[in-house]
Amino acid sequence: MADPLPNDRLFVSHPIFDVQAALAIFFGAAIAAGGGLGGGGVFVPIYILIQGLQPKFAAALSQATIFGGSVVNLLMNLRKSHPTRKHRPLTDFSTLLMFEPMLLAGTILGVLLNVICPDILILILLAIVLAYAVVRTLRKGISKWKQETKEMRTQKNNDETKMQTQQTMSIELQIAATDNGSDANNNTTISNAAIDANPRKATLDIPGTAVEVMTTDSKLRCMSMSQASASSMENADVSNNEALDIDIDAPTEQMQQLAQSCGVPVSQITTDKIEVCNEIVANESQTLKPMNIIALVWVVVSLFALAKKEDITGVDALYVPQCGWAYWLITWVPVPCMMAISLYMSKKEYVLYQQKVNSECWTPAKGDIQLDGSFVRILKYPLIATLAGVLGGLLGIGGGMIVSPLLIELGVLPTVAAATSAMAVLITSSSAMLQFLLLGYLELDYTFFFMAVGIVGTFVGQTLVNYMVKKFGRTSVVIFAVATIMALAIVLMSVNGVMSLMRGVSFAFAPPC
Numbered sequence: 001m002a003d004p005l006p007n008d009r010l011f012v013s014h015p016i017f018d019v020q021a022a023l024a025i026f027f028g029a030a031i032a033a034g035g036g037l038g039g040g041g042v043f044v045p046i047y048i049l050i051q052g053l054q055p056k057f058a059a060a061l062s063q064a065t066i067f068g069g070s071v072v073n074l075l076m077n078l079r080k081s082h083p084t085r086k087h088r089p090l091t092d093f094s095t096l097l098m099f100e101p102m103l104l105a106g107t108i109l110g111v112l113l114n115v116i117c118p119d120i121l122i123l124i125l126l127a128i129v130l131a132y133a134v135v136r137t138l139r140k141g142i143s144k145w146k147q148e149t150k151e152m153r154t155q156k157n158n159d160e161t162k163m164q165t166q167q168t169m170s171i172e173l174q175i176a177a178t179d180n181g182s183d184a185n186n187n188t189t190i191s192n193a194a195i196d197a198n199p200r201k202a203t204l205d206i207p208g209t210a211v212e213v214m215t216t217d218s219k220l221r222c223m224s225m226s227q228a229s230a231s232s233m234e235n236a237d238v239s240n241n242e243a244l245d246i247d248i249d250a251p252t253e254q255m256q257q258l259a260q261s262c263g264v265p266v267s268q269i270t271t272d273k274i275e276v277c278n279e280i281v282a283n284e285s286q287t288l289k290p291m292n293i294i295a296l297v298w299v300v301v302s303l304f305a306l307a308k309k310e311d312i313t314g315v316d317a318l319y320v321p322q323c324g325w326a327y328w329l330i331t332w333v334p335v336p337c338m339m340a341i342s343l344y345m346s347k348k349e350y351v352l353y354q355q356k357v358n359s360e361c362w363t364p365a366k367g368d369i370q371l372d373g374s375f376v377r378i379l380k381y382p383l384i385a386t387l388a389g390v391l392g393g394l395l396g397i398g399g400g401m402i403v404s405p406l407l408i409e410l411g412v413l414p415t416v417a418a419a420t421s422a423m424a425v426l427i428t429s430s431s432a433m434l435q436f437l438l439l440g441y442l443e444l445d446y447t448f449f450f451m452a453v454g455i456v457g458t459f460v461g462q463t464l465v466n467y468m469v470k471k472f473g474r475t476s477v478v479i480f481a482v483a484t485i486m487a488l489a490i491v492l493m494s495v496n497g498v499m500s501l502m503r504g505v506s507f508a509f510a511p512p513c
Contacts, residue, residue, distance in 0.1 A: 005057055010445040014051070021050040022453050029069050029457025032485045033465065037404055038066030038425040039454075040397030041130050041489030045496045055119040059395065060436035061450060066397075066429040068451030069458030073422035076462050078287065083413055083475075085365045087261050087281050090419040092412065093290035094349050095369055098378075099385035099403070100294050101342035103428050104301045105335045106389020111435045112331070113394045118507050120500055126395045127493040129402070134486040137405045141479035144414065148474050262362040273361045280362050283352070297341060298427060304334045305435050323512070342382045350378050367413035385424075392428040393435070400425040401489075404482050414478040415469070 011018050024046045032039030040062045047058035082088035114122065258277040259266040261284075269277060307330045308322075321327065353371035356362040364370065371378055388402035404421035408414060436442055461481075468477050 005441060005443065006053070008443070008446075010443075010449055017050050017052070021046055022450070024050060025065060025450060025453045026457040026460075028485070028488070029065070029454045030461030030464070031481060031488070032400075033069060033073060033458040033461030033481075037400035037421065037482060037485055038070060038397060038429055039485060040066050040392070040395070040429075041126065041401055042485055042492060044126070044395070044397070045489065045492030048496050049492065049499075055122050056114055057441055059114060059122070060433070060439075060441035061446060062397070063392075063429045063433040063436060064442060064447045065450045065454040066425060067433050068454035070422060070426035070429055072455050072458040073419075073462065074426055076459075077419040077422060080415075080419065082365065083415060084367075085261060085263070085284070087285045088365075089285075089287045090416060091287075091423050092369075092407075092416055092420045093287065094352075095381070095407070095412075096420055096423055097290055097293060097345045098342065098349055098381050099388075099424055100427055101297055101338040101345065102382040102385040103389040103392075103424055104297065104431050105338035105342075106386040106391075107393040107428050107431045107435070108301070108305075108331065108334060108389075110390040110393020110395075111432055111439075112512060113390070115439070116509050116512055117394065118509060120497070120507060122395060123493055123497050123500065125391075126397070127490055127497065129391060129395070130486045130490045130493065133401055133405045134483050134490065136409060137479060137483040137486065140405075140408050141476055141483055144476040144479055145474070148476055152473065258361075263365055264361055264363055268361050270361075273359065276359050277361045280356055280359065293345075294423075294427065297338070298431065300337070301334050301431060302434055304330050305431075305438060308438065342385075343379075346378055346382060347375065350375050367411060367416055369407075369410055369412060388424070389428055393432045401482075401486055408479060408482070414475040418478050418482075 008014060025043060028039050028042040028046065032042065040059075043062035043065050044055065044058045047053045047061050048055060051058070051061075053061065077090050080090040082090055254274070255266055255269040258274065258281065259269045261281045262269070262277055308327055350371050357364075357372070369381075384406060385403075388406075391397060391402055400421045403424045404417055407417035407420060412420070433442075437447075465477060465481060469475055
């Protein structure tokens, strides 16, 4: 076991170090928030270098700080919608339901390994994991930046072309009106504002009448009007097919909305598929149901963790001695339970995905994780979640430094990856914090104070990143925020590692009890 937790008092024992650590944690949380990371890779070395904590205790306090920030991330992300499918929440709950059970199972093993492994080994592993992640993330960020630059240039050229087309259409309309003998008394007005966003349609505004002018291949085709006087035009029947082009088979507004929500042309939303499409949209819009499932699974794991505490019940008959057979049974029973739940949720999401694709009225949104192919291929996602949970419990990171780069690597949109990763961080950090608290690795005054610092820093960071994404139209800033926080963590880890080697370190493993 590690040395006993120092019995220091906040702002009493080391007030200057406490202030320095608070400022460092604030800025670390602000940078990490934009990428959906917890920031544990930065928090752990800050607590080691400034507070002088052992890596085990630093990892525990890091999880408490991460938990505070992840609550803010959750509340802010719940108000946001998917970038392209506005009915969806920003967080990808389908992916999260596959990840969460094994994330929690991983934290159980990770916390146990944290107790057993020597401090220097924890630091080395953390540095290796972050170095790999930062290289992959930077490559993805640079690629995304180039793609966004190309898209912005294309959009600018399209806007300029559209403006020129509108100006040309306006001039040609005026010429056509003049050639048809229109005089000033007709009070006919044509303006750029009357031209619809559709380059094939424009509107000719005449007092008392709305005349739609259609265009074909940028050439005007003015619909013929009866040769009537101005007075007869004012009294013209609106139902006159010569004046108005009415398509009685035009799709309804409901069909248009469903087509947009399902990512298909309106022609694919036939009458017999409206009910199926509505069901798909309603299922994708859910937030409360998946969050309840996540909360239920979390509670089950937490109850097992509480049951391991020797005196948690206060009833002698329920006393669980540490490292006895009952202790290890309670420790490992949740793992096969989480495996079964994860298998069930993965199968359910896989079948649902196949049903949506086979409905022929739905296509995956840009950045959706593809659940096609064999079901065995899908099982890699729970396995990856297990690794993220183990590293979270072992190294004191929230799992976001594994989940966020992974989702970005899989092609998930950066903002969606950040929101989904933030939710995963909330799950792992809360579970790990509870287990560290039961182990006696946390002082309550330091725990609540640095949780508050994490909350404020995360709110500031989220606000700034959201502003930058809106202002500059670049989601790649989220990817660079992820890379920045991991690079900073590597630097701090290296400094701490060198200092540890100079002091002399032990590579001996400790017993779990």
